[in-house]
Amino acid sequence: MKMFRSGLSALLLLIGVVFWSGSASAGGPPSTAAPHFPMKVQTPNGVVTIKSQPRAIISLSASATEMLYAIGAGSQVKAVDKYSNYPPKAPMTSLDGFSASAEAIAKYKPDLVIVSYDPASFRAQMAKLRIPVIYDPAAPTLAVAYAQYIRLGRATGHLQGALKEVKYLKSRITSIVSSTPQATPGTTYYWELDPTYYSVTSSTFMGQLMSLLGLKSIADAVGVNSNGGYPQLNSEFILQANPTYIFLADSKCCQASAQTVTARPGWSTMTAVANNRILTLDDDVASRWGPRIVTLLQQVANFLKSQQG
């Protein structure tokens, strides 16, 4: 659900990110020495200076939380917001990334705050409190997601861990894709974000992952960038498009399941419904751009294999 919301802002950031991703990959040879602070970290919104290795990190971004633990910085995390439910051991609080109060955050005495949503003047307030903030919005591409790992690695003193993680992700994705039989051209899917038929196009992060497996979203017909890549589809159209597969990303929020979908009036005429080519995804896994994208990809790949086997 999160990326969906940031769809529009993600599109706008694409321009800035294109410039930045260049510098990210050209960020100099990885240092094998211990992390040296103070560190100046490049972000799309300027340079963030971190005085010493952060020991009290607050993450208000569920994806960033997962990334932090994946690169080995978990022990430095002091508090995470209420949507950061993975890994379970992350210290969850009632903080809300969408209505964060600078005061409430300051109470934790953080030395680094990571957000994926930047309400007006939040960062300015944090600057007044001299708390460094890294603003990593929803990644529009894999490259941007990898760059976020690197950035977090630098900022937390775990650059090695970050590089290792990125390498691992890349290799896992490659192996999953290669081990999955190539989908026949014209294989489509309907990715459901909510029961009012909001969907994703191939231009979105998830859409790109699906494209790696050779799948095309039926929402592309609306226009790949319609509504930032998250258009609301008309149900007639979904029926007529008759996608090969249906992916439900609204099982947790809205109790969608193969049963509820089959029960929808008229949907039983779709071949995907009639042949139960419906895959139920975990909402969180299907909307974050952190380390569990490989879980998602593996789940979809296994599903495709089972359908063809």
Add this chain to the structure above:
Amino acid sequence: MVATTAANEGVAIGAVELRDIVVHYDKTIALNGISLRIAPGEWLGIIGANGAGKSTLLRAIARLVRYRGSLKIDGRDTESMPRREFARMVAYVPQDPAFPAQMRAIDYVALGRTPHHGYFGAESAQDRERSAALLDRLDMSHLALRQLDAMSGGELQRLVLARALAQEAPILLLDEPTSALDLGRRVEALELVDELRLERRLTVVSTLHDLTLAAQFAERVLLLSKGCAVADGTPEVVLIEETLNRHFDVKVEILRSEENGIVVIPRRTKSKGHRD
């Protein structure tokens, strides 16, 4: 008593009896115990200074304000009388009636038939006939289909009267029926009311600022002052100089004319200003 026998027979003839009517507006007392009897067919003119309670008394009779005391019509107590039945006995014309701009005259008059309909108000051919007949009687047939916003003050005055008459109620209450009219229209309107009163045996109770006209048309005059009835009788008896001086706080001269009855002339306190 004529009134009670009529009530026993079930025929409405328009006798009104008020006993100890008291009306409060917040903390002030607007009517302080008014008792009176109005005979059927009588024209009672209520006069008094501003704030004396004239309109309030009329509205009390129309059951538009809460009052203590009893109001009987033709011997029947009105306290528990259903509104629709009451509306067939008492018709009320306010000082400033509302005229919905796009309504046609004939439909406006037809509103007066409401007390004769069922709850959801389906009108019958008979209702429409009666409305049309009333327009005719008041010389307004040619205006039947005209919208209210295209009619003059005098025409609207007659229209309100037509609507009140459509209720076929024996008692007609008129609150300042001539305030918006010029002299000619005033006389016209009051002559019309008198004609209809005699024609249909209506009991008319009206409030009037113009004392001369009140004297000319009302058979009986009731003078109110600060919520109390201070004088009640024929115009000759009530409209005398000391009474008017005291209760209207103005010096007057009363002329008695053979033809025209009583004429009340206000006296100026100072002579007309002259430029030196």
Add this chain to the structure above:
Amino acid sequence: MNPSPCRAARSRRAVRTSATSSPVSARTPILVTAVVLLGVTIISTAIGPANLSLTTVIGVLLAHLPFLHFHSSASAMDQAIIWQIRLPRVVLAGLVGSMLALGGASYQGVFRNPLADPYLLGVAAGAGLGATIAIVTPSGFAELLPLAAFAGGVAAVTLTYVVGAKTARSSSSPSIILAGVAVAAIFTAIQTNVQQQHAADLQPVYSWILGSLSVATWWDVTLILPYVVVSAAVLLAHRRLLDVLRIGEQEAFTLGINPNRVRLTVVAAATLGTAAAVSVSGLIGFVGIIVPHLVRLTTNASYRVVMPVSLLSGASFLILADLCARMIEAPGEVPLGVVTAFIGGPFFILVLRSRRSHQGVL
């Protein structure tokens, strides 16, 4: 020598009107709008993002009529599209549109205020709160939503009446309207708060608030049909009484009507119907104010005409608006509330300017 026009005017004789000069006739406007509604329904059922031919559509519709034993050769999917997806949507749009327009006309009649709409006493704010709570509560999304919205709407108006009746000597119109404003403000504040605390669900909440019929099913139709039918019946039955109320509550009293009772009945019926309508469609604005006024400007201000014609016109209006909502960005959807504002607004301005400026609105 010509007589002076002044003399001619004085001697004008009365012309006798026919004894049966007719009351305001609603028959023609009703007939016309009914025919329009039929046409609009057919057009809207025939057009959609799934390009189906008119013959296919008609064939499927005929096949569903009980006694014809007509068989359609359309595929199961096409039949499902027409009968399970498109037609319920058109029917629901008609029901919701008719209820909103009729509710608007009723409120305008009972409060004698041209800006009165069915949301005046807080039903929108209440339904919004109910819907928001249902959306953010982590269980049972689909079925709970209409019921929660309905309950919220009814609760808000009930509270308005309780508050309004207690604060005035007599439960007069202005005091109830003010109470409605206050209750709506309170409910909106609570709703906004709940919404912000569950910012992850912001999108579905906004979606609902903007109004949409994209998930209309026959179940929704059967859900609201009894309320709409009963509400419409009660409201239409009161149309002559609303005509009497046009001269004001005081004068209506003297004609034997109890304005308070009429107001209570009309508000209760309109609220039930409106709460039911918005519970399945979200808060579609504009219809309740604009449609009755369009009807007044083109036909007559008498409620005998305005009420039934608003009912039929409201249905046509919303059906057409929904057609636009699903065709403008096909196969994507545009929120219905956005469409009603965009097509209704300019259209209303056009009609307003073409009529004589002094024509009143009530």
